[in-house]
Amino acid sequence: MENDMTEPGSRRRVTIREVAERAGVSMATASRALSGNHPVPAATRARVLRAARDLDYVANAHARALVGGGRKMAAVVVRQVTSPFYAQVAEGVEAEAADRGWLCVVGATGGDPQREMEFVQLMREEGARLVILVGGVVEDEAYRERVAHYAQALDSTGARLVLCGRPAPDPEIPALVVEFDNEAGARAITGHLLSAGHRRIVFLGGLPGNTALDARVAGYRAALAEHGLPPEAARVVDCGLGRAAGLRAMGELLKETREFTAVVAGDDMVAAGALRAIADAGLAVPADLSVVGYNDIPLAEDFNPPLTTVRTPAEELGRAAVRIALRDPEHAAGSHHLLGTHIVVRRSVAPPPTDGGLTPV
């Protein structure tokens, strides 16, 4: 119970030498007995194991890593763990990694490229063999350089880089991309609204430059076009993601105009905010206005009303990322995997009001 150190964790640990001494064998023998992959007589092994247990010995992972057979470590980096979507992806990565006996580290960047770089650097130092970057980004020159550097650096030591939901700056780069087909998903859900009879649909939550959102907006526009609507029929409000953004933007939009009968939200969180704003305005969903989301987060069915949305199997995305990355060495350059999505219909969509729309403000 002594605790006289100022630095946590700086006291000496039991080493294999002590185990060896206690068992009356050499370090080499102790090592062999402990690792179990070399022939060691049962009697000797038992003595060694006993000594190790008595001393509560645990191997020093750093020493082990240094000499060669270090632990396999994967790293996921997300914007924040409290986002239900990212949490699910991280859980998928962690689960798949654990299944294979890999250690999994998760890092949060808060969306800051600087922190992302630091974290990747850190992972290189720690010898991570697999780095998974998750989430849409704005694809500017800085991004391209950053990722090209990660990819090259990681690849030079044989580590893998996978981009989840963000593009590879160049197909030649040694990185793997795994993502959902955002455009198809958005097209489908917008189509669902169109089929219900809606014609004036707004997209809430654009984020110009962000690859994921741009794709969803593109899908939204494509659906409109497919149904014979002119380009001017599209109305996208670029409020970005997050519940707060959705709440504010929807509130403002409602004050400004009511010339629409449905909204497709950039994701379920902005849908949550939108739903609240709509209720605050005294309107009912789906009677007055239909709303759809994106991602189908675990609590989307508990919204008021239960949200019709696009299901993106996030945990599967995480699992797929590690599975594919670890599968064939041939993955390296430019391999691109698209995961499918589908609509889940709940109660937030109805035909537009028969009077043709909301009462003008």
Next chain:
Amino acid sequence: MENDMTEPGSRRRVTIREVAERAGVSMATASRALSGNHPVPAATRARVLRAARDLDYVANAHARALVGGGRKMAAVVVRQVTSPFYAQVAEGVEAEAADRGWLCVVGATGGDPQREMEFVQLMREEGARLVILVGGVVEDEAYRERVAHYAQALDSTGARLVLCGRPAPDPEIPALVVEFDNEAGARAITGHLLSAGHRRIVFLGGLPGNTALDARVAGYRAALAEHGLPPEAARVVDCGLGRAAGLRAMGELLKETREFTAVVAGDDMVAAGALRAIADAGLAVPADLSVVGYNDIPLAEDFNPPLTTVRTPAEELGRAAVRIALRDPEHAAGSHHLLGTHIVVRRSVAPPPTDGGLTPV
């Protein structure tokens, strides 16, 4: 772009020796220049830094750890990252750790003690200086032994152990506990229901043996007693936690009896399930039945209706855990910190129906 290895991450990295050679200095000088805490002439240092950058050198964290000044690493272990509550705690830990320049690893156990042990073992091997175990548990003999072992083992190397929301088996043990006052929180929220006029209140989501839930049940009973109700007035259904459990249990309860006017849920997820079950039964909240939750997860205000619940600042719990653990070395034995909670009133509570209750089934 060559990628002929079968083992990810097994290719050689640039070492400090190569940097030294390129800069025309010895390894020792290179090391000094790179670490920056030894006097090195500006000219020499510049050459070394240049060489390092040209080679894209990153130090080998394992070698560094081995020789002494390894990176400070904290580990949080939770049941699952996709639980909003745990995610927030993990985010708090990660944020506070990052603020101090520590690396943070999060592990998920799925609630399996076996995996918990393995993960702690792993963290010992990796040299974690701080491990934080989060979440209520059933406090049996196995638990006591397990934790006593963790505590002793970690302490023997000067590492810290903190228990978040779970008890220390013995105050003498070198572990720190930080938790919310579950009993007070449950007492307060139950009192809120009582004040609204409810007398027949059921607790949904007991988990006998689980310390956190038992404390909430105790708070619930205490509130009942304070309002002069006899012990028999208490009705707790032990369905455990999770949305699915709440959904099922509430559905069954409603089929069995309607002799109650309010329910306090074990946490917000079971409240979500209960809300759904109640709606499925054709009843309205709060007109027919009042419901309260526990934890105030981020989406609780988006439930139907917005949920009145107990706010437990989860992120702050995580931050507090690392802050306190790292503060004074005197923390070691038996220090116990209780964090306060408060009620957040939304729209899921109303006075009981004036006819005195639900229509008997």
Next chain:
DNA sequence: ATGAAAGCGCTAACAA
């Protein structure tokens, strides 16, 4: 100011 050398804890040849 800088280099040579020792050594952190471990595993893997290489001998015996």
Next chain:
DNA sequence: TTGTTAGCGCTTTCAT
């Protein structure tokens, strides 16, 4: 079967 030795990449005395 077991022990001896070398060496992983780095920092740090100890000399120079």
